[in-house]
Amino acid sequence: MSGRIPDSTVRRLSLYLRMLRELGRTNREFVSSHELAGRAGATSAQVRKDLSLFGSFGKRGRGYSVGSLSNTLEEILGLVRTWKVGLVGVGKIGTALLGYRDLDARGFDIVAAFDVDAAKIGKQVFGLTVSPLSDLERIVKECGVEIGIVATPPEVAAEVAKSLGDVGVGAILNFAPTELQVSDCVAVRAVDIVLELEGLSYLLATARRLDASKTDE
Amino acid sequence: MSGRIPDSTVRRLSLYLRMLRELGRTNREFVSSHELAGRAGATSAQVRKDLSLFGSFGKRGRGYSVGSLSNTLEEILGLVRTWKVGLVGVGKIGTALLGYRDLDARGFDIVAAFDVDAAKIGKQVFGLTVSPLSDLERIVKECGVEIGIVATPPEVAAEVAKSLGDVGVGAILNFAPTELQVSDCVAVRAVDIVLELEGLSYLLATARRLDASKTDE
DNA sequence: TGCTGTGAATAGATTCACAGCT
DNA sequence: AGCTGTGAATCTATTCACAGCA
Numbered sequence A, B: 001m002s003g004r005i006p007d008s009t010v011r012r013l014s015l016y017l018r019m020l021r022e023l024g025r026t027n028r029e030f031v032s033s034h035e036l037a038g039r040a041g042a043t044s045a046q047v048r049k050d051l052s053l054f055g056s057f058g059k060r061g062r063g064y065s066v067g068s069l070s071n072t073l074e075e076i077l078g079l080v081r082t083w084k085v086g087l088v089g090v091g092k093i094g095t096a097l098l099g100y101r102d103l104d105a106r107g108f109d110i111v112a113a114f115d116v117d118a119a120k121i122g123k124q125v126f127g128l129t130v131s132p133l134s135d136l137e138r139i140v141k142e143c144g145v146e147i148g149i150v151a152t153p154p155e156v157a158a159e160v161a162k163s164l165g166d167v168g169v170g171a172i173l174n175f176a177p178t179e180l181q182v183s184d185c186v187a188v189r190a191v192d193i194v195l196e197l198e199g200l201s202y203l204l205a206t207a208r209r210l211d212a213s214k215t216d217e
Numbered sequence C: 001t002g003c004t005g006t007g008a009a010t011a012g013a014t015t016c017a018c019a020g021c022t
Numbered sequence D: 001a002g003c004t005g006t007g008a009a010t011c012t013a014t015t016c017a018c019a020g021c022a
Helices: A007-025 A033-040 A044-052 A066-077 A093-101 A101-105 A133-143 A156-165 A193-216 B007-025 B033-040 B042-051 B066-077 B093-100 B103-106 B133-143 B153-168 B194-217
Strands: A063-067 A083-090 A108-115 A128-131 A145-151 A171-174 A187-190 B063-065 B083-089 B108-115 B129-131 B147-150 B171-174 B186-190
Touching: A007 A033, A007 A044, A007 A066, A007 B194, A063 A066, A066 A093, A066 B194, A083 A093, A083 A133, A083 A156, A083 B194, A093 A108, A093 B093, A101 A108, A101 B194, A108 A133, A128 A133, A128 B063, A128 B093, A133 A156, A145 A156, A156 A171, A171 B194, A187 B194, A193 B007, A193 B066, A193 B083, A193 B103, A193 B108, A193 B147, A193 B171, A193 B186, B007 B033, B007 B042, B007 B066, B033 B042, B033 B063, B042 B171, B063 B066, B083 B093, B083 B133, B083 B153, B093 B108, B103 B108, B108 B133, B129 B133, B133 B153, B147 B153, B153 B171
Parallel strands: A083 A108, A083 A145, A108 A128, A145 A171, A171 A187, B083 B108, B083 B147, B108 B129, B147 B171, B171 B186
Antiparallel strands: none
C-alpha cells in the first residue's frame, strides 16, 4: 500500500477530512462512502478507492467511523503535528496570510516573515516582526521553518524559491504568477489567482461562442 | 476542433501565454514547442497537442510566431476583452484582492465589492465603495458583473455563491474552504490555501516516513 | 440488506514516433 | 535539417460490478 498516490487523491483526502470534521461536530458516528462523496464532489467508488490505497478503514454494512477515519486521514496527511511556515513577501497577499487565523487553526504556524523593503523591516504585522531577507538562512534554521510561502512580485519569486530550497525548506507554496524552477527534492504547489480567473474566462468565452453559433443557425 | 478541452490543457494554455508575453517583451519572433514546454513544466509533445486541439498555428521548421500565437491564445482564453468582477467579502483576502493591481492589468476589473458588516459598508477600499450584500442583485445587474469572487467566511460561502448564480453571474472564484453546490451552468474554480498546504504536508510527511523506514533497515 | 474493498473494464490524458511541410 | 501536427501506443485515473463481511 501507499506506493505513489495521485495528487488528485491527496486533494480529495483533504476534502473528506473537512467533511468528517463537520460531521464530527454534529456527533455523527458513521458515514458511508456515498455520503462522503456527495459534498466532496466525488463518487462513492472514488472515495472507497482513495481510502483503499492506504488500507481498509470501513466496516461493511455500516460505513466509516467518523472519529477514527478523521484520525487516520490526519495521520496520512501529516496533520497530527504543527508545521512551521516562513513567509517571504509582506505585500498585500502576504499581509492577508499573516492575518488569516485559519492557517494557525489548521496546523500551519507562520513563525517568520521576510521582506526586502526597508520600510517594512522591523515592523510588526499581526504580531510578527518582519525580518530582512538577508536573515533568511539564519532565521529559517533557528526557527526550524519547514514550509515556505512565496508572496513576492513575480520577478524575484524564482530567486526567493531557490534560496528557500538551498536553506533547507522542503516545501513551497507559491503565490507569484511564475513557474518556479527548484530542485525536485523541494515540493511546490502554486496558488495562481490569475490562472484560475483565466480558466473561468475560457469557460465563459466558450459558452458565449456556443450561444452565438446557436443563434446563427 | 474544440470539442471538450481538458482542464489541464486550459491551465497550460495560460502558462504558454504568460511565457509568450515574456518572450514578446524581448522581441523574440519565433519559439519552438520545446522551448515553450521548458518553462511551463510541460513536454514539447504536450504543447503541440494542446495547441492542435484548437488548430494549426505553427510553421514547420520554424516554430510558432510569438506575436500571433499570443493573440490566438488570448482569443481562445477570452482575454481580448475585460471581464467585470464582483467581490463578496471584504475581509483580509478580499481587501488584498481589491489592491491586487495585477488583476486589472490582466483584464479582470473588480467593479463592485460587497459585505454584510455595517462597519465596512460605505467605506472606500482601494478606491471602491463597499456595498451592502442586500444590493447584490441590483448592482450586479447595473454594473454587468460577469464573474463573482467569494471571499467570505466558509459558513456563508455556499449561500453567497447561490445568490451570485441566481442573479446571473456565470462564473465564480471561490476562496472559502468549502465545496460550493451551484447550478452547473455556473462555472466554479477554487483557490483553497489550506488544501494546498495540506498537500504539501502530505508530501513532507511521506518523505519523512520514507526516511524513517530507511534508517530502520 | 447494506455497504466496503477490489479486480476488471472503461475512459481520459500523456507520450511516442514519424510523415510531411518549409 | 528542423520543427510541426497527429494517429497510435502507453500510461494513469475513474467507474463498474460484484464477492464477501456485518
